[in-house]
Amino acid sequence: MSSLKHLAAAAGLAAVALAAATASAQDKKPITWWYETAAPENQENLQTILVDPFNAAHPDQSLSIDFRGAELDKQLRIAMLSGSGPDVVYTAGPSYVAAMAQAGQLLPLDDYAAKLGWNDRLLPIFLEIGKYDGKLYALPKTYETLGLFYNKTLFDKNGWQPPKTIAEFETLADAMLAKGIVPFAAGNADWRPANEHYVSIVLNSIAGPDNVYKALTGQIPWTAEPFVKAIDTLNKWWQAGYFGPNYFSLSGEQAFAQVATGQAGMAPTGTWNFTNVPRYFPANNAEPAFVGFPSAEGVPYPIYALGVGSTFSIAATSQNPDGAAAVIDMVFSDKFYGDMNSAWQGEWNTPLKDLSKVTMADSVLPLYTQTMKGLAASVSAGQYGYTTWTFLPPATDTYVVSGIEEVWLGKITTAQFLETLDATFKQDREQGKAPAIPKR
Amino acid sequence: MWLYLVPTLAINLMVILVPALLTVALAFFRWDGISTPVFIGLGNFSALLNDGVFWTALQNNLIWTAIFLVVPIAMGLLAAAMLLVARRGSTFFQVIYFLPVIIATAITARVWQGMIYSPVTGVFGLLQKTGLPLTNPLSQPSRALFGVATVDLWHWWGFLCVIFFAALRQVPQEQIEAARLEGAKFFQMMRYVLLPAIRPTITLMMIMTVIWSFLVFDFVYILTQGGPAFSSEVLSTLAYRKAFYDLNVGQAAAAALVISLFGLVATFFYIRLQSKEGAP
Numbered sequence: 001m002s003s004l005k006h007l008a009a010a011a012g013l014a015a016v017a018l019a020a021a022t023a024s025a026q027d028k029k030p031i032t033w034w035y036e037t038a039a040p041e042n043q044e045n046l047q048t049i050l051v052d053p054f055n056a057a058h059p060d061q062s063l064s065i066d067f068r069g070a071e072l073d074k075q076l077r078i079a080m081l082s083g084s085g086p087d088v089v090y091t092a093g094p095s096y097v098a099a100m101a102q103a104g105q106l107l108p109l110d111d112y113a114a115k116l117g118w119n120d121r122l123l124p125i126f127l128e129i130g131k132y133d134g135k136l137y138a139l140p141k142t143y144e145t146l147g148l149f150y151n152k153t154l155f156d157k158n159g160w161q162p163p164k165t166i167a168e169f170e171t172l173a174d175a176m177l178a179k180g181i182v183p184f185a186a187g188n189a190d191w192r193p194a195n196e197h198y199v200s201i202v203l204n205s206i207a208g209p210d211n212v213y214k215a216l217t218g219q220i221p222w223t224a225e226p227f228v229k230a231i232d233t234l235n236k237w238w239q240a241g242y243f244g245p246n247y248f249s250l251s252g253e254q255a256f257a258q259v260a261t262g263q264a265g266m267a268p269t270g271t272w273n274f275t276n277v278p279r280y281f282p283a284n285n286a287e288p289a290f291v292g293f294p295s296a297e298g299v300p301y302p303i304y305a306l307g308v309g310s311t312f313s314i315a316a317t318s319q320n321p322d323g324a325a326a327v328i329d330m331v332f333s334d335k336f337y338g339d340m341n342s343a344w345q346g347e348w349n350t351p352l353k354d355l356s357k358v359t360m361a362d363s364v365l366p367l368y369t370q371t372m373k374g375l376a377a378s379v380s381a382g383q384y385g386y387t388t389w390t391f392l393p394p395a396t397d398t399y400v401v402s403g404i405e406e407v408w409l410g411k412i413t414t415a416q417f418l419e420t421l422d423a424t425f426k427q428d429r430e431q432g433k434a435p436a437i438p439k440r
Numbered sequence: 441m442w443l444y445l446v447p448t449l450a451i452n453l454m455v456i457l458v459p460a461l462l463t464v465a466l467a468f469f470r471w472d473g474i475s476t477p478v479f480i481g482l483g484n485f486s487a488l489l490n491d492g493v494f495w496t497a498l499q500n501n502l503i504w505t506a507i508f509l510v511v512p513i514a515m516g517l518l519a520a521a522m523l524l525v526a527r528r529g530s531t532f533f534q535v536i537y538f539l540p541v542i543i544a545t546a547i548t549a550r551v552w553q554g555m556i557y558s559p560v561t562g563v564f565g566l567l568q569k570t571g572l573p574l575t576n577p578l579s580q581p582s583r584a585l586f587g588v589a590t591v592d593l594w595h596w597w598g599f600l601c602v603i604f605f606a607a608l609r610q611v612p613q614e615q616i617e618a619a620r621l622e623g624a625k626f627f628q629m630m631r632y633v634l635l636p637a638i639r640p641t642i643t644l645m646m647i648m649t650v651i652w653s654f655l656v657f658d659f660v661y662i663l664t665q666g667g668p669a670f671s672s673e674v675l676s677t678l679a680y681r682k683a684f685y686d687l688n689v690g691q692a693a694a695a696a697l698v699i700s701l702f703g704l705v706a707t708f709f710y711i712r713l714q715s716k717e718g719a720p
Binding site: 073074077080081099100102105189192245246247248249250254394395397398402405406409411431433 | 470669
């Protein structure tokens, strides 16, 4: 009888505890966030660096991240249409923000920006990019730039110096070809839009960011002479074999690995490739280096073309906008920058104005820290350019990706490419699809 | 009695008819998939007709259809007839031939891309090192479509083989025995006995091949995304790009209607064939 009583008491206690736990879970306000593809170790990084500390610091909130894979963008657009999307809206880039804001799917963030101090903490240009009709709707998760990775060990062995002008760059690339080294570590087998990295490079470093700005704001057409020169030069590099024989067969990572092995000399690519540096360079006893891409005559050196891969917004239908804003606020903190970039480089370069208070782990490559600090300083000083995937509207951007292949493969001329680019851009712009272009 | 039809009718209405009608309607609107659609009449169709890539995609679909009407059907018929003649081990070979069909297309595509065609990690790369002048077909504009078609052929022909073998097994044994007694050789047996006996199956498979060929998407999208320089673009990848990258859902719907048009023609022939067979 006594044991029965004990059992009943234990069951009663368990029921009370369960009820309390359930009530506590019910009191917590959920915050949902759909994220794109992430490797298992990076999913773990997000859990331990963001989700767990956030939930611990906000006992009344319950943040959860749902990894939706490569098709996140399509799923998100459909969910937003039906008003059933997540609280934290993670878009594929600023060009998607304009359409979503226009459709009333996003909450203006101006009040949060003022209240939580985002206006003081973030680089102003990135606040401008996220605006639509004068109101702030999105903040960039990370910003990136294009430059030149190279194998310093290989350069030292051959007595090569990193080039600063296009003429030096071409002389160097020809020297590499003569030695049987592929000048560009490049491949688009897994990501066809890699094509536009090279278009962005020549538009900014050969035509110059001032001309790109004028074209983006409709002051000059894309058929103007500086762009003809830029695309002609890119085509000349392709025809000269700078991209190597396997551009359409190699994935971006396979191509990048070739710089470390010395099969390729340089990788004109984005800062996201810092994530691949520790994977390939130490194993090949090679020292990595990164510099700005060389500039043509009359264009300052270096020009860092700015890219924003994805953005944060809050859904207009969110039941917990304050919670979503608190999550975004945490992402834009010095601590999160330091912790996340110590564990996962190249993906979380949040646009903080001042990185001097950020502490990174000792294991982080000094080259990465220096590059990011230099980039933030260049952007602050207004020395930046424009990547196609951030500043061109969607149809124009997809045309750049496919059209440049047609130029390379001799199906169309530079003039035809630029004419179609200009026509598509004008059409996109007339339909209000062009993203905001911050004043220079 | 009519109540029995309600469940399937309801599913068809909700899952097929409503989205189909919406697609037809969207073909006459300009819509980015997010904001309010704007009616533009035949604007999407005229834009498509003036787009060179649309004609390349249509041509590629026609080439694809021609390839799939000949190669896998011929391979399937030949292998099925062989299985019928040499019964020993036929179950084993059926399993082997059918295996590629049950592997997910994404896996098949990645295996071919990374382990066969790749000049770095694939068989082609190994053969290149031995001096054979092999290049990845997916990287050549003149061969990209055929490179993708080869992968789909490998994946697909076993299915046809098994279907044809099942049909051939229904051919009355007496006819085959009689032909044998008359001294018919293998190809005579095929020409005068087996092929005429399974003609309805072959015709049905050919009609379905036309429909499926205009719907082809997965292998093209995974292996080349329609490139290089649109050389392997087909109508479905064009529609996908328009809808999800260009945010031009109206033109994507117009392209989808063109795909359906070819499907409808094939379906018309299929229904006519069915009714002929069903007629007393």
